[in-house]
Amino acid sequence: QVVLVESGGGLVQAGGSLKLSCEYSGAFFNINTMGWYRQAPGKQRELVASITSDENTYYADSVKGRSTISRDNAKRTVYLQMNSLKPEDTAVYYCNVMAGVGKGSWGQGTQVTVSS
Numbered sequence: 001q002v003v004l005v006e007s008g009g010g011l012v013q014a015g016g017s018l019k020l021s022c023e024y025s026g027a028f029f030n031i032n033t034m035g036w037y038r039q040a041p042g043k044q045r046e047l048v049a050s051i052t053s054d055e056n057t058y059y060a061d062s063v064k065g066r067s068t069i070s071r072d073n074a075k076r077t078v079y080l081q082m083n084s085l086k087p088e089d090t091a092v093y094y095c096n097v098m099a100g101v102g103k104g105s106w107g108q109g110t111q112v113t114v115s116s
Helices: none
Strands: 003-007 010-013 018-025 033-039 046-051 057-059 067-072 077-082 091-099 110-115
Touching (some): 018 033
Antiparallel strands (some): 033 091
16 A cells, blocks of 8 residues: 655745655556645645656746656655745645556645745
8 A cells, every 4th residue: 555645834925935745655656647736725636747657847827947857766755845936826736646656646745824
């Protein structure tokens, strides 16, 4: 069974930075495609960034140039570094297994709040 645990959210002023972490408990993390999603109040959950097993990355236009997704297979952790944060980045951020072992698994989410 796969368990994902996100951390690193918090309250930050506009222009600030946060680094989110998602720890994966399970086998074969290294072959998985991992994604970060977010859901703001009253809005649908949206894909923010993803990273494949060979570290090809994707970014939504809304975060491109401000965010970096990375992974540490030895630690079975995926990260999302977010810079130049804006109030519209405020959301609950979720980690997801997009492909591979535990596909479809979600974490509990971590709240990011950006004040203006």
